[in-house]
Amino acid sequence: MVKKYLFASLLLLTAGVVLGVLLVSSFGNAVDLGMAWSGGDVKLGGPVPVAVQNSAVKALSDNFAVISKAVTPSVVAVEVTTSGKEQNQRMPRDFYHFFGPDFKMPEQEQPSAGFGSGVILSADGYIATNNHVVEDAKEGGIEVVLHDQIRVKAKLIGTDPSTDLAVIKIDMKDLTAAALGNSENVQVGEWVLAIGNPLGLTSTVTAGIVSAIGRNIGIIQDSYRIENFIQTDAAINPGNSGGALVNMSGEVIGINTAIATTNARYQGYGFAVPVNLLKTVAADIIKYGEVRRGYIGVQIALVDQTMANALGMKEAKGVLVQELVAEGAAGAAGLKEGDVILSVDGKEVNKQGELQSYIATRHPGDEVTLKVFREGKTFDKKVVLRPRKEDQTLARNVEGKGTGRDPVVEPAKTVAFDGLGFGVRALTAAEKQELRIDKGVLVTDLKPYSEAFKQGIGNNDVILEADRKDVNTPAELKSIMTSRKAGDAVLLLIKREGNAGTAFVAVQIPK
Numbered sequence: 283m284v285k286k287y288l289f290a291s292l293l294l295l296t297a298g299v300v301l302g303v304l305l306v307s308s309f310g311n312a313v314d315l316g317m318a319w320s321g322g323d324v325k326l327g328g329p330v331p332v333a334v335q336n337s338a339v340k341a342l343s344d345n346f347a348v349i350s351k352a353v354t355p356s357v358v359a360v361e362v363t364t365s366g367k368e369q370n371q372r373m374p375r376d377f378y379h380f381f382g383p384d385f386k387m388p389e390q391e392q393p394s395a396g397f398g399s400g401v402i403l404s405a406d407g408y409i410a411t412n413n414h415v416v417e418d419a420k421e422g423g424i425e426v427v428l429h430d431q432i433r434v435k436a437k438l439i440g441t442d443p444s445t446d447l448a449v450i451k452i453d454m455k456d457l458t459a460a461a462l463g464n465s466e467n468v469q470v471g472e473w474v475l476a477i478g479n480p481l482g483l484t485s486t487v488t489a490g491i492v493s494a495i496g497r498n499i500g501i502i503q504d505s506y507r508i509e510n511f512i513q514t515d516a517a518i519n520p521g522n523s524g525g526a527l528v529n530m531s532g533e534v535i536g537i538n539t540a541i542a543t544t545n546a547r548y549q550g551y552g553f554a555v556p557v558n559l560l561k562t563v564a565a566d567i568i569k570y571g572e573v574r575r576g577y578i579g580v581q582i583a584l585v586d587q588t589m590a591n592a593l594g595m596k597e598a599k600g601v602l603v604q605e606l607v608a609e610g611a612a613g614a615a616g617l618k619e620g621d622v623i624l625s626v627d628g629k630e631v632n633k634q635g636e637l638q639s640y641i642a643t644r645h646p647g648d649e650v651t652l653k654v655f656r657e658g659k660t661f662d663k664k665v666v667l668r669p670r671k672e673d674q675t676l677a678r679n680v681e682g683k684g685t686g687r688d689p690v691v692e693p694a695k696t697v698a699f700d701g702l703g704f705g706v707r708a709l710t711a712a713e714k715q716e717l718r719i720d721k722g723v724l725v726t727d728l729k730p731y732s733e734a735f736k737q738g739i740g741n742n743d744v745i746l747e748a749d750r751k752d753v754n755t756p757a758e759l760k761s762i763m764t765s766r767k768a769g770d771a772v773l774l775l776i777k778r779e780g781n782a783g784t785a786f787v788a789v790q791i792p793k
Contacts, residue, residue, distance in 0.1 A: 342473070349475055349532045350487045355429040356460035356534075357526050359479040360398045360411050360436070360450070363423035399478035399525030400426065400450065401460050401534055403564055407452040410564055411524030412539055413441045416448050426452050429485060440567035444506045444575075445559055445642065446539055449567040460526060463533030465556035468492055468512055476516035476538055476552065478525025490516030496633040497553055501540045506577075506670065508642045510635030511553035512536045518552040527554040536560075562643040576644040576667025579610020582634050583785065585622060588737065591771035592788035593622060594658050599632050600624040604785045615665040620750070620773075620786055622655040641667065657750075696726060697756035699763060701792035703732020706745060706756045717781060721754045722746045725776075737787050740779055747775035768793040 398415035402408075409426065416424055416438055424436040434452045441448040469492065476488045494513035502509055514527060518538050527536035536554025543549040566573045582601040590598040600622040606613040623631060627650050631637040644650060646669040654663050698705040706723040714720060722744040728735055745753050748762040749772055766772055774787045 345530060346475065346487075346489060349528060349530070350477070352532050353460060353475070353477055353526065353528050353534075354485050354487065355458040356402045357477045357479075357485070358400045358402060358409060358429070359427040359484055360400045360409075360415055360524060361425045361427065362396045362398065362416055362419045364396065364418040365420040365423075397479060397482060397521050398523040399521065399538070401524070401526045401537065402457050403449070403462075404459050405455065405457050407454050407457060408439070408564070408568055409436070409450050409452065410537060410560055411448050411450060412537065413443055413446045413448045415523050416450060417441055417443070424450055426450070427484070428457075440571050440573070442563045442567065442573045444502065444508050444573075445555055445563055446502050447537065447555060447560060447563045449564050461531075461533045462557050462561060463529055463531065463535045465512065465535050465558045468495055468529070468535050468556070470494060473530050474514055474516055474535070475528045476514065476518045476522060476525065477528060478518065478522035478538060480519035480521040482521060488517040490514050493551065496635050498633065498635045499540065499542070499553060501553070508559070508635070508638045510556055510559070510633070510639035511539070512556055514552050514554065515550055516552065517548050519548045520546065522552070533557075556639060559639055559642055574645050575642055575670065576646045576648050577607070577611065577670045578637075578641050578650075578665060578667060579607035579612045580617065580623075581605040581607075581783070582623070582637060584634065585632075586788075588771045588790050589773070589786070589788040591790070592773035593620075593655070595622065595655060599630070600655060601631055601634055601637055602786055605783055609668075609671075611665050611668040614668075615663050617652075617654065617663060617665070618656065619784070620656070620775075623652050624655055624660070625653040626650050695756060697760045698727070699734075699760075702734045702789055703729035704734040704739060706759055708755055709744070717744065717777065719744065719746065719777065721752050722777065723753055723756050723759055733789055733792065737789050738785070739774075739776060739787055739789070742779040744777040745774055746777055746784070748772055763791070766791050 396415065398411055400409040400411040403410050419438065422435065424438060425433055426436045427433050434454060436450040436452045439449040439451050472492050474490060474492055476490070478486060480486055491514065492512060493515050497511040497513050498509040499511065500507075500509070512527060512535065516527070518525075518541060522538045525538045526534045527538055529535050535557050537557070537560055538552060538554045540553045541548060542551040542553070563573055566575075581604045583604050585593070585595070585598050585600050585602050587598045589602065590596075593602075603612070603617060603619055603621045603623065605619055606617065623637060625631060626637060626640050629636075629640060631640070641650070644667055646667055648667050650665050650667065652663045652665055654661055696705050696707040704725055705727040707726055709717075709722060709724055713724070714722075725734075725739060725741055725743045725745060728739065728741045745759060747753055748759055749766070751758075751762055753759045753762070763772060768791050771788050771790045774789065775784060776787055777784050
């Protein structure tokens with residue numbers, strides 16, 4: 283009997299020890315992993331699934347929180363009441379400004395409201411936003427809502443349609459101005475935060491990366507548009523316009539301006555004006571009430587490999603001078619149509635927006651140094667920038683009304699370039715007089731998706747030169763083209779249909 287009691291006691295003691303171990307183990311989990319929340323007899327939740335966090339991930343998460351807390355007070359909501367005048371502005375398909383929520387262009391003269399964002403530039407109340415947010419505001423129709431929900435009327439100081447930027451001002455002191463970074467240092471792949479007021483949701487922060495730089499998307503409706511957008515996949519929506527794109531140091535690197543979408547909502551890509559451009563624009567507007575921008579006076583185009591081959595370049599780089607502005611700075615400095623600008627002040631330029639954006643930070647009278655490629659040679663040209671003149675026109679490749687003389691061949695004669703997908707015919711004297719040219723052949727029978735079509739040649743364009751030689755007849759063009767071997771690229775100078783200017787186009791002789 284004593285043995286039975288002793289055995290039972292040992293069994294209970296062993297069970298108690300085991301149970302104690304289990305309880306201590308569970309209690310230890312609760313302490314170390316935050317296992318459960320206890321509300322009296324009710325226990326909710328389970329153990330933390332990851333016992334040890336990756337230090338780099340935690341540091342990134344903590345940095346997001348620190349940046350958001352520091353920068354959000356520098357981003358405001360901008361509420362605009364418009365005059366209700368009919369809007370004629372047309373947005374390019376698949377690209378939209380962030381004017382929301384659910385803002386619709388009015389069809390009749392009635393007041394409408396829209397919402398955007400802004401970035402505080404100075405402690406005394408200057409705020410950057412987008413031109414498209416405030417350009418149609420009626421008198422006294424701009425209000426700013428600060429991070430702490432203080433609402434105050436704002437005054438429009440100035441706008442710059444060429445960059446889609448504007449500056450407004452509120453009568454307040456001791457505001458938290460945003461730190462402005464250097465957009466020249468922005469790299470594809472770096473983390474960024476977008477801060478603004480999308481869809482009426484104030485002080486919203488989203489994260490993503492820089493997915494591209496130097497984007498030109500044709501969203502700005504201005505003949506002198508300057509587009510060199512930073513592209514990001516941080517979620518941004520209508521109402522983010524004018525808000526901040528911020529790097530991991532909490533510095534503003536761009537002003538969010540547009541999205542790529544098919545449904546007017548976020549689908550993955552947004553575009554921000556680089557902050558370096560903002561600095562110059564805002565400083566001019568605050569100081570002068572307008573932007574005093576220097577202009578180089580060129581129309582430029584991208585250089586692809588076919589164009590590079592046609593120009594005699596080893597690789598595709600730089601931007602091609604398609605046309606010169608009459609009495610412009612570039613022409614005065616000795617640049618020519620067909621030159622390739624490789625760099626400006628030592629900075630390489632391989633996209634149109636890169637050259638435009640850099641020049642846009644300079645003023646009339648400033649001197650810049652261009653590295654230029656021309657007919658196999660590279661040299662420097664110093665250009666003194668000039669102010670924009672509203673009545674400036676692009677200099678045409680050929681001026682005057684023509685001689686009125688027909689070529690020797692009959693105008694109806696045509697030559698086909700089947701491998702390239704187009705034909706040409708001679709021009710009549712009347713056509714030359716109307717186009718103000720004394721040479722060239724008319725493009726006809728352009729085949730869709732042909733080499734000529736893909737390179738941008740259109741029906742009724744006029745080919746003025748081939749391989750830098752004048753073209754007066756279809757036979758002359760055929761002679762030039764057949765003198766080149768298969769795989770060679772030929773540079774063509776064409777005059778666009780309807781006197782729309784001239785352009786260089788390169789086509790590759792089919793193999």
